[in-house]
Amino acid sequence: MSSSAQKHDVFQAIADPTRREVLRLLAEKERPISEISAHFPISRTAISxxxxxxxxxxxxxxxxxxxxxxxxxxxxxxxxxxxxxxxYEQFWNNKLLKLKHIVEDGDDGLNIVEKGEKSK
Amino acid sequence: MSSSAQKHDVFQAIADPTRREVLRLLAEKERPISEISAHFPISRTAISxxxxxxxxxxxxxxxxxxxxxxxxxxxxxxxxxxxxxxxYEQFWNNKLLKLKHIVEDGDDGLNIVEKGEKSK
DNA sequence: ATTATATAAAACCATTTGGTTTCATGTCAA
DNA sequence: TTGACATGAAACCAAATGGTTTTATATAAT
Known part of the structure; x- marks a missing residue:
């Protein structure tokens, strides 16, 4: 089966803080609905x-x-x-890639100034 | 400044497919609004x-x-x-952690056999 | 058999979301 | 200076979201 007509994908699913907390509880161990909802101030139906x-x-x-x-x-x-x-990890792990992009884009890079550097 | 009264966090921000695509476009290079919105079937205002x-x-x-x-x-x-x-990476990268959890939870784990592994 | 428990399902509601259209404003170009 | 262009801002709208309450059903316990 594995229905692909899913209205909610993982991005939407984790967007809600309550759902993230539910996930964390279930990652710890499996639980029935009532046990899960006991951890929240909202109704059991909402958790459901x-x-x-x-x-x-x-x-x-x-x-x-x-x-x-x-x-x-x-x-x-x-x-x-x-x-x-x-x-996106490139963008914060590997600062050199910035340069690489500039080169590949055909930009000569001459006037590129990184944060805190003087331009001349 | 750096207002901490942010109504939208990163989880919500990336929940929308259009926003993810906008991000990708901007990761490539910086762009003005009109250029960004040219990539989408929706209005410039919506992109804004x-x-x-x-x-x-x-x-x-x-x-x-x-x-x-x-x-x-x-x-x-x-x-x-x-x-x-x-x-959460533990849960799919490091299958051994499952065993660890079982042990720590006081479960004797005697009949637990991981996929493809021999029990001794 | 009766009652309590655990969940499901449905109707309802306020707010947020993702979009639109319309109007105003600042800037560039002729 | 008169348009054209790029954006901002506001009013509006339908649908989705995150919640509620009420009603129903299956299972467990007494």
Missing amino acids: KHLHILSEAELVSGKKVGREKIYHFQPEPLAKLKQWLSF | KHLHILSEAELVSGKKVGREKIYHFQPEPLAKLKQWLSF
Whole structure:
């Protein structure tokens, strides 16, 4: 199966602070909805909706056990985030790449002045 | 200054696909609003609002040059995202940590067998 | 069998979001 | 100085978001 008609992706799923906290709780260990919602000032129903959204993004998955629904954390979608991030890591890890870009773009770079440097 | 009363953080800022694309364009090189909006099917005003949000999250910054406003990419806030992500990397990079958790939680772990590993 | 528990589902609501259109303003060019 | 251009700002709008309350259903416990 693995429905690709997902309305919520990982970027949206982690945008909400409550959902991030839910994720952290589930990363620790799997828990039923009521246990999760006990950690928050909002209603159980609200938490249930958040779990639904996390579930759409495949960051969590729930299995019904007796009358409880036990949710557990699924890290896979975060790889996509990591991948997205990796593109931008150049910009803060490797300052030399800035120069490289300037060269490749055909800019002669003569008047480029880095922060705190004098231009002449 | 550096107002800390920011309504939008980096998590929310990158939740929107259009904003992610704007970021990518600005990571390539700095550009005025009109040039950015030329890449999208939506109005210049809409793009301007997205830039405002990215700016609140300090992912971009704009300087006025003549009648144009030139925006450029600022990678710093992404470090926060990277930091957030790093916590979860254990879960897909380092499978052994699973065992560690089991041990620390007091679970005897006797019948736990990792994928593809021999139990002894 | 009855009651309490755990969740699901639906209706509802205020605010935010992502977009639009319209109007105003500052700057460059002729 | 008169347009044209680039942006800003405001009013407006539909849909999505994040919450609520109410009602229903399945399971567990007594």
